[in-house]
Amino acid sequence: MSTSSVSKGCFVFKPSAKKKKKTTTTTTTTPSLESHFSRGCEGAESSETRFKLCQDLWSKIKTDTEVLQDELHRNILDSLLDFTRKCSSTRQHSDWASQMRASEIPTAALVLGVNVPDHDMTFQSLSDLLQQSVTPHVASVQAKECGALKHLMKRVLEKFMGAVVDDDDEEEEEAEHVSTPLHSSMHCSLSALCDWYITKTKKSSSGTPGRKRSSPVKDEPSQPPVVIIFKDLEAFNPTVLQDFILICSRYIERLPLMFIFGIATSPSTIQHMLPYSVSSLLCVELFQSLSCTQHLATVIDKLILTPHFPFKINGKVMQVLISIFLYHDFSVRNFIKGLQLALLEHFHSQPLSVLCCKKKEALPNVMQLSQSDLERIRQLPSFKRYVEKQESQAQVSLMTDDAHLKEVCRRLIKDLRKYHKNYYPILRCLHTLTSSLPRYPLGKQIRELHLICLEKNVWENEDYQSAMKLLKMLAKDELNASLQKCADILQPVKSKKLKNALVQLEEHLARFKQLDTAATAVAPGGEESITSPAKKLQKKTDLFQLQKTLLEMNESRRAKKLSPFEILRNEALDFIDTLVKSHLSPPESQTLHEVCYYTSSAAVRRHLNAAPRTSIQTALSTPYYYLQNDSLKTEDGTVSNAAPDICIAYKLHLECGRLINLYDWLEAYSTVVSAAEGNHPASDNFGKVDEVKHARFIRAVSELEFLGFIKSTKQKTDHVARLTWGGC
Structure with a gap:
């Protein structure tokens, strides 16, 4: 594959013999939130009191919000819990085959709406409730973790069995991880999960003491279901999902699997993603959550x-x-x-x-x-x-x-x-x-x-x-x-x-x-006053008399008394x-x-609805705004020669026209960097391009190209095209 990037090269990364995952605990002294709150605020003498009031008020709002969300999701979560209990009890009785085929997997299609950022909280509550009242075997997977069938299978096994699976190829590390069965591709399958599940259920039925859950379940089934939650169904690769369902259907008699599909758009997504040969293996029941507007x-x-x-x-x-x-x-x-x-x-x-x-x-x-x-x-x-x-x-x-x-x-x-x-x-x-x-x-x-x-x-x-x-x-x-x-x-x-x-x-x-209850009495003569002028219309009359009679009728209607209700x-x-x-x-x-x-709506809009390009241009033209380094303080419209390389390259590219000569750009950059290094302008090395400056310049130009400020052009081989407005 060819690339249009300004910087081209071949890079080789030699893999280590063994990936070592170290968990180190470092203690760093960071300023407290209270010090951040009091920094730069007006009226610092009362900052501690205001910070405490802010914390207390937000804690109250957060608590009430969580209680409110639990109440809003209570109906849908209770329905899901009833569904899982029903499927679990049905499987353990003889009417399992009569209500669904042996190869069908109970599936709950949970339509949550397009408010995707809120889904994590709903699924977390669902997982907690399932683990407390139905089954301890609950696993949640996301599409970004399961790009291939192997990755999906690994994530599911990791969630249930608690094992750690590296992302390296199993062939390279097979000799070093013989003790862990998941590191062998032949054991990374549902058969290993079946063996693990049988072992777990035997231990629980034999009364082996273990860790107690927060909410013990009465009449807990001897074979609790194995629930897999697909948080974002639309984002999964359809082929990966189809293969996984086909594999799971072969183990449904040995393993009480149950799926929960998180759907953001429409229930028809299941039919669009899965062909009939695969969707027929699922016994789907639809659940609709409360709309985000409500x-x-x-x-x-x-x-x-x-x-x-x-x-x-x-x-x-x-x-x-x-x-x-x-x-x-x-x-x-x-x-x-x-x-x-x-x-x-x-x-x-x-x-x-x-x-x-x-x-x-x-x-x-x-x-x-x-x-x-x-x-x-x-x-x-x-x-x-x-x-x-x-x-x-x-x-x-x-x-x-x-x-x-x-x-x-x-x-x-x-x-x-x-x-x-x-x-x-x-x-x-x-x-x-x-x-x-x-x-x-x-x-x-x-x-x-x-x-x-x-x-x-x-x-x-x-x-x-x-x-x-x-x-x-x-x-x-x-x-x-x-x-x-x-x-x-x-x-x-x-x-x-x-x-x-x-x-x-x-x-x-x-x-x-x-x-x-009261009787409404009609005013005497009320109807007469309205109809008496009408009787005059039956007589022969001229135009003047007709106009006079109509005016009397209009006045009588206006003079009509209001009813007691009115x-x-x-x-x-x-x-x-x-x-x-x-x-x-x-x-x-x-x-x-x-x-x-x-009342500051501008501050809220600036923080929550930010413009990325404006922020990038501010960072490149005024690096002190973000880095807070005193050496970067300059007058308006200028950039310090001690600024990062990309800021210097960005400032120099603003002085060019539509096409930028890379060599001239490099020489100007080298001159600015030499001044930053303290070289005298009369010295021989001032402004000279060496390998280090060349590499730094190429990296800065590549970053500007990645951000969309320049692009390669075929008009001239040693030029790049500028994509920003202004300049010469």
Whole structure:
């Protein structure tokens, strides 16, 4: 095979006689996470307290997230456990042959969705549950480890038997590893696994003492199944998978095998990858997991739309995290990592985040604020707006008296907690009323409504006005059911204002129930007032009289009295509108909201949605940005001659045109390197190209070609083509 690389050569790597794997434990002194946290942060005097608050808050979020994910996956994992138990018990009874052929392998097709980064956590939970309650013999394999049938067989045997298999050829090391049966190709087969399984089951049935599992199983079968989990079925080589299934089908009578296929796309993948002659050997049962969008909605509902966690993100940051989720990976795990990044950045960059904690911790921390922290509070935009609304004497006290400022901050922190306690229940009530309206004027998901409320006053939105008009067209049963859901939302909330709101809402519901039992009386003469002008139309009349009669009919329709239900419906919706205007104002309207809200969406986007080419160009043009070496500090647009070779070559190539002469490039590079070595410009060796400089230059040019900055060209033999813009 030919190569188009700038550097061509032949390299020989002589294999060692024996690959020695050494496990050495080295103790290195590395800075603690706390020192990294305090490095470069503003307000270092409170960095320890902020770091502890950040750790405690993240531990709480992580714990709640794990519990939430276990609850979400409980149904699918319980179904898989029941499937494995059923297959295991069926095999040990006489009805094995009646329910499936002897050569069929029980297979669970687990459709997890395209959120691949989240699959590892699901499979880990599944493996743990299987080992605790069904069988100790569980092995998970990935496609990147099993490029060939031999590799797949080795990985499976390693997982079950606990042996270590080197990647070297067995023929070279056969003499050195005679004691290990797996190192002989004739023993690397399922027959060895069968012998191992028989030995294991005999030991367990004979009562040989061994290591106890964390959760012993009652009535454990004497022949527990051997479960193989294929984490990423689509990535496996179809030929390798087919051969492995064919081999396993020959041993199914001796070995109780069971497969679990992790599928990211569609169950039809099995038919596409396996021909009928192979797929007929599998007894497949389909399992569908919860969609990633539903998972995300639950995570947002439990972690973000709750007053239990004092840390909050504003609308722009939340929009960035949701956009990365929807347009990149559909990974809830990465969404939570983005939330963790925002949490860490907030406590690192905001000195006043020492107040971002629970009320019982925040109030004492207010009294311990330093003079610089109090000045930071006075400079907050929200606090400046608060001061402007006060009287002149109160303004002077707030700006000069530190003790008075601390007392006011304690009260403002309490008000901020009350705001969050009232905000989220009313948000859920509004979402309950509007989520079923046609075309979803305020969004189908509650996160969409939350984003609208974070931006501005929601009642000033045109979509809100449309939603209220649609609500006034609801039937009695629909409106009554929605209001009852709102009452259920407000029921557990411990807030005086919302308790009063609940009492008023229950009164409206009681009045709705009275309408069902009370007799509705028709207003006397109401129908007459409408139809009496119509009787005049039956008489002969002129054009003027006709116009007058039609106007009277229109006015009579307008003067029609509202029914008791319509009156009560309008009163109920006006009450909901009052609650919205009282409690759903945006967070920016609250004083000291900067303490709890993280607003730097650019930092989140830069860390989570990075541009690789921009980062590479920054590293090559400004190596000090990454290496933090003082000798690399230069003025803008220049590169130090002590920079790495690739940085020097990159800077020199920017000064060239579309085609770069390699010899001229080499001479310029040699001149810069000679200056870095301290050679005098008047010396004979200055700028001279020797073998070492030549080799370093070729390596730097090859790295630039690998990164995509240059390429070989056939226009001139000693030139390369530049692929970046700019230059001469």
